[in-house]
Amino acid sequence: MAGNYTKDEKRFLKRLGLAIKDRRVEQGLSQEKLAELTGLHRTYVGSVERGERNISALNIKSLADALECQASNFFRATE
Amino acid sequence: MAGNYTKDEKRFLKRLGLAIKDRRVEQGLSQEKLAELTGLHRTYVGSVERGERNISALNIKSLADALECQASNFFRATE
Known part of the structure; x- marks a missing residue:
């Protein structure tokens, strides 16, 4: 786990990441494809x-755009 | 303007920043007070x-927590 985050911060980032992954799977995209669509590196997406x-914020927006949803949805999943 | 952002990225960040400012003003907090509550530097908040x-994401969450609202609200203001 890169960076020394508090337990709450780790939980928040995990939920945010899971919401992104769930949407990607829902859209039937691989990490490679999502990386290609956003210009982000595949290992970064993972x-x-x-x-x-x-x-x-801008990377969250890029992922939301590529996954055809609103970035606020990812944050709502953490709330 | 730090970083070389596209016109869309600048518009997105400006809307996100404005949503945070609007909420801060709504809560009757100064930038100094919000910086104190979040541990972020006042010039960074500005x-x-x-x-x-x-x-x-974590700084957005810290600001939302200090402003007693949901981080997703800030993103919804950009959508």
């Missing part, structure tokens, strides 16, 4: 989905 | 509100 990245 | 920062 680490975001595992909750290992304190992902930026 | 630059986020002006849309100059590609803010991280």
Whole structure:
């Protein structure tokens, strides 16, 4: 787990990552395809989905756009 | 404007920052007070509100917690 995050922060990032992964699977996309659509590296997409990245707002927006949903949906899944 | 962002990215960050500022003002907090509550630097809070920062998920969460609202609200304001 990159970065030294508190337990709450880890839980938050894991939920955020899981929401992204769930949507990707729902859309029938592989991590490779999502990486291609967003211009992000595949290993980065994988680490975001595992909750290992304190992902930026613009990367969240890119993933939401590629997954044809609203970025706020990912955050709602953490609330 | 830090970072070389596209026009869409700048618009997105500006809307995100404005949503955070609106909520701060609604809560009657100064930037100093919000910085104190979140442990973020006051100048950083100002630059986020002006849309100059590609803010991280955890910082968005800290601001939402300090402003007693859901982080998804900030993103909904950009949608």
